[in-house]
Amino acid sequence: MSSSRPEESTRDKTTERADAAEPAGSAAPRASEVPSRRGRVRALDAVRGLAICGILLVNIPQITRMRGAPEPGVYVPAEYWSQLLVHQRFFPVFSFLFGLSFAIFLDGAARRTSVPRVVLLRRMVALGVVGALHHFLQPGEALLPYAIVGIAVLLPASWLPRWLVLLAGVLCTAAAVLLLYGGTALIPGLFLLGLATARYGVHDRLDRSNTAVALVFALSLAAAAPLLHWQSGDIVRNSYSHGAAAAGILLASAYVTGLLLLLRTRVGPAVSAVLEPLGRMALTNYLTATLLVVALAPVLGLPHSMRFGTAFALAGGILGVQVLWSRWWLRRFRYGPFEWAWRVVTWWSPVPLRGAGQGV
Secondary structure, three states: OOOOOOOOOHHHHHHHHHHOOOOOOOOOOOHHHOOOOOOOOHHHHHHHHHHHHHHHHHHHHHHHOOOOOOOOOOOOHHHHHHHHHOOOOOHHHHHHHHHHHHHHHHHHHHOOOOOHHHHHHHHHHHHHHHHHHHOOOOOOOOHHHHHHHHHHHHHHHOOOOHHHHHHHHHHHHHHHHHHHOOHHHHHHHHHHHHHHHHHOOHHHHHHHOHHHHHHHHHHHHHHHHHHHHHHHOOHHHHOOOHHHHHHHHHHHHHHHHHHHHHHOOOOHHHHHHHHHHHHHOHHHHHHHHHHHHHHHHHHHOOOOOOOHHHHHHHHHHHHHHHHHHHHHHHOOEOOOHHHHHHHHHHHOOOOOOEOOOOOO
């Protein structure tokens, strides 16, 4: 994926490429399956930043145990639009990026060590520990299941040919939608689809594929429209269904491709300036957002309420602060604080935190 951001220095490109992902990478692929990778794919950070925004909108009601509509046909407007446009729409994006980033990280690890899978395993275990602790504040958090599925699914898949990874990803995702109503059941399939995307080098060619991106955007939106219309008829009953899960996948695809197209317009640099810092510090922002919600929600009267408008205002305030803080931090440091700590554990050695030329 490309971005309208300025070019990084050669040194920054070579040192940051393996860090484009928060998750660790899979084992070294066959030489014939490794596309040329030069420089950080910065649009991935913007897409990840978009996912962080959407996930926070969903997480606040879960963390605070807000109440939903009491009966069919009775909606709080903010909740209605959240169920229609946000719920199950950004979780697939984050899951797909995890699988894609898995491959990117491992390709970098394979050039630095003869045991990249050991590095990967240590990285996933560390993520699982953080997720287990985070679970006490947010029972529906994603890090722990990501770590478990990463070890159980992505690690073994790193030995498979890319065509088989792609097939398995399609089948697992379809089964999750058709049999299990989506949700966390989508994680294995989307992980594999992200891994396959990296193995085929699709993300490296997107800057030369405007027509293809526009076509995927149009088809995704067109396919999602009738499902959204159906779901809007009864949000309470239809939000957990096969149709809603399919709509989530399709709308997630439309969001991602729509953002990629937007990044190539005149407003692209401004959009990237907001989303990219969020994405580069995705782990830090994900965890600190939970801490802020836990601290501020009681003051705003959110627990066990139906104040979805207030919840979304809180999300906007948190994201605004995180954008400013992330930009300030990344002008001075190479990684976000949690990203840095995770990297130290991953490599089990000191990692420089400060570095010049890391501005966003």
